[in-house]
Amino acid sequence: MKTMHLYLLTGLVVFATISCSNSSARNNENNNSKNSVNMKFEKVALPYETDALEPVISKQTVELHYGIHHQAYVDNLNKLVVGTKLEDADLVTVVKESDGAIFNNAGQILNHNLYFTSFKKGGGGEPTGQLGDAINEQFGSFEKFKEEFNAAGVSVFGSGWVWLAKDDNGKLSIEKESGGGNPVTKGLTPILGFDVWEHSYYLDYQNRRAEHLKEIWKIVDWETVGQRY
Ligand code: MN
Numbered sequence: 386m387k388t389m390h391l392y393l394l395t396g397l398v399v400f401a402t403i404s405c406s407n408s409s410a411r412n413n414e415n416n417n418s419k420n421s422v423n424m425k426f427e428k429v430a431l432p433y434e435t436d437a438l439e440p441v442i443s444k445q446t447v448e449l450h451y452g453i454h455h456q457a458y459v460d461n462l463n464k465l466v467v468g469t470k471l472e473d474a475d476l477v478t479v480v481k482e483s484d485g486a487i488f489n490n491a492g493q494i495l496n497h498n499l500y501f502t503s504f505k506k507g508g509g510g511e512p513t514g515q516l517g518d519a520i521n522e523q524f525g526s527f528e529k530f531k532e533e534f535n536a537a538g539v540s541v542f543g544s545g546w547v548w549l550a551k552d553d554n555g556k557l558s559i560e561k562e563s564g565g566g567n568p569v570t571k572g573l574t575p576i577l578g579f580d581v582w583e584h585s586y587y588l589d590y591q592n593r594r595a596e597h598l599k600e601i602w603k604i605v606d607w608e609t610v611g612q613r614y
Contacts (some may be wrong), residue, residue, distance in 0.1 A: 390542075393518055399408070410584070411503040412472075419541055425459075425463045426459055426462050426463055426476060426491070427459060427495075427499060427574050428451075428455050428456065428458075428459050428494065428497065428501075429498040429501060429502055429598045431447075431451055431501055432501075432502055432505070433504070433505055433506055434506075435448050435451070435452075436437045437444075437445040437505070437506035438504055438506065438604050440602065441503050441600045441601060441603050442504075442568055442585075442586075442589060442601070442603045443588060443589050445588055446585070446586070446588045446589055449584070449588070450497075450580075450584060451497070451501055452586055454497075454584055455493075455494070455497045455501070456584065458490045458493040458494050458497065459494055460492040461486070462487065462490040462491050462494060462581060464477075465486055465487050465490060466479070466487060469487070471483055471487065473520075476491060476494060476495055476498075477495065477569055479491040480492050480495050480567055480569055481569060481570060481572065484520075484554055488565065489564060489565045490565070492564070492565030492566060493565040494574075495567050495569070496546060496567055496578055496580070497567060497580070499575055499577075500578055500579075500580055500604075501610065502609060503578070503605060503606060503610050504604040504605060505578055505606035505607055505609075506604075507603040508601060508603065508605050508607070509603040509604060509605060510607060511527045511607070512527070512610065512611050513607065513611070514611055515611070516576070516607075516610070516611040516612055516614040517557060517607075517611070518612065519551075519557055520557065523557050524557070526589050530549075533559055534547060534549065534559050534579075534598075535598045535599065537559050537561050538561075538575065538581050538594070538598045539594055539595050539598065540561070541561050541562075541563065541581050542563070543563065544560075544563070544564060544581070544582040544583070545561065545562050545563040545564060545581055545582070546562045546567070546568065546578050546579065546580055546581060547559065547560070547561055547562075547578065547581060548560040548561075548562060548565060548567070548568050548575050548577065549576045549577040549578075550568035550571075550574060550575050550576060551573065551574050551576060551614060552571035552573055552574075553572075554574070555614070557576075558573070560573065573611070574613065576610060576613045576614055577605070577613075579598060580614075581594060581598075585597075
């Protein structure tokens with residue numbers, strides 16, 4: 386009987402040790418995914434060449450938008466969070482729990498990381514699978530959804546975003562956000578967001594936001610976007 390207790394006890398100690406080391410490994414991974422050196426926020430890697438989205442979005446716009454604007458949000462946030470309670474938080478938590486300059490820059494990092502991974506060379510067409518079905522069911526058809534989405538994007542006053550988002554039950558909605566807003570602040574999951582800040586289209590379309598919104602569907606990577614549903 387005593388021997389058996391000893392076995393059990395040894396087993397528990399071994400189990401507890403493994404659990405602890407696993408959990409510490411997980412924490413390290415989380416930290417590494419933010420940054421391997423100083424736990425800084427980073428922008429997503431561009432999954433295509435800077436000229437891959439032409440003629441819908443020019444190489445010059447991608448270079449400026451991804452290379453300069455997006456980088457600035459990252460650099461700003463990494464300076465702003467130092468010494469705050471959100472310094473070690475993940476990006477979505479920062480967006481949900483901040484305001485002012487930290488919120489603006491964190492929101493824009495989240496927004497642009499989603500945005501730049503929503504496109505591909507030769508994209509377009511229509512979503513298939515569960516997202517395609519949900520869009521048809523909830524908006525009538527893909528064409529009707531696009532119409533409603535573009536109308537929302539055109540009507541955002543000044544700089545902002547238009548999003549397709551889902552709630553916990555998979556219900557889809559079109560969300561207008563001003564500035565660096567993201568539907569996560571409403572408890573929703575962002576699926577697809579079009580940037581309607583002028584920096585995203587002015588070089589290619591000047592003030593013609595509606596035309597840009599009409600064209601941008603031609604480069605959507607529905608495979609990647611569909612996985613967010
Ligand atoms: Mn932008």
